[in-house]
Amino acid sequence: FRVLFFFVAASPVADSEAALVARQEADIISILTLTRAQAILDATAIQLLAANPLTTEEEATAAFGKLTDTINSATTQIAAIQPVGTTKRQSSDDVAVLVAGLITDVTTLLDGVLGQLAGIPTIGGLFGGLDAALNQLLKGLEGLLAGVLNLVAQLLVNVADLLRKLALGLTLGSLGL
Template identity: 60%
Template sequence: MQFPRVLSVLSLFFAFAFIFASASPVAETEVSVAKRQEAEVVTILTTLHTQTLADAAAIQAAALLNPSEDSISPLFDTLVAHINEATTAINALEPSAKRQSSDDIAALVALIFTDLTTTLDGLLVQLSGVPNIGVLFSGLDVALNQLLKGLEGLLAGVLNLVATLLVNVAALLRNLALGLTLASLGL
């Protein structure tokens, strides 16, 4: 007599236990994490591109107006600060265990480097009379190198893609004495 009651209670228990067990939240998949992370990197780099274009334009304008260390140095400091901010933001992201497609990111990094080096290379003659211009370019080199290292730590293989895209810009990087950046890219 007790058996049917026990059986019905047990079947009810297992039915509700199954519902609660299957209603557990689904963990975010690696693919969605990777896509979100890639979107964050693109946002960071797009902001950096906008900032570096403005910084390079400001350096170009100052170089055309009788450049001096007092006028050029703060502009380089701002440029380096923007690159360092982007590097810090990229380093704050968690690397994904799954390798991500980084073609778009590599193209964006190559665009940033191309725009920046093209503008600055065109100013070498005007900036040659500025005392300590080598120190300013050295600081820029260190900042760009740290950005590349941060990207490589986050997206394995991205430097190879960037290097491939920057083969034609390697001469400009050499002209600007950006040796650390060249070494990181293997150019």
């Protein structure tokens, strides 16, 4: 009887923790999905600005600032999510695919922008700010989901050269690429 009572009493806790884990993952996926959509819009705006030879430093700075703010906002939202239990849980493939997609989309859209905006003295710093924002997002995710960086790195092997080309060294370092 005591053993049966123990299992019955422990079951709601396990169910409750499982529900919290599922909700946490759903929150992360929602944040990343919205961030990816907005980042694509922001990177497309940068791409369009870069195609215009009359783009000013102020315009480029504002556009990169918007993209960086989008990523920083996701980092802040993810940091507000409380870990479930006392240890990090294993990453989900869905989260890794979303993060890899976000990085792939942004870097693919920005391919060529560095050269097109080479006349803007602060272009290196603008890419540096983007790199720092992506790196912080990755670190925040790793803090919640053990192993997410390994999964993302595996998905980004083919994009590593593009990350190098865009001088996104912090992001490369976090991913071990």
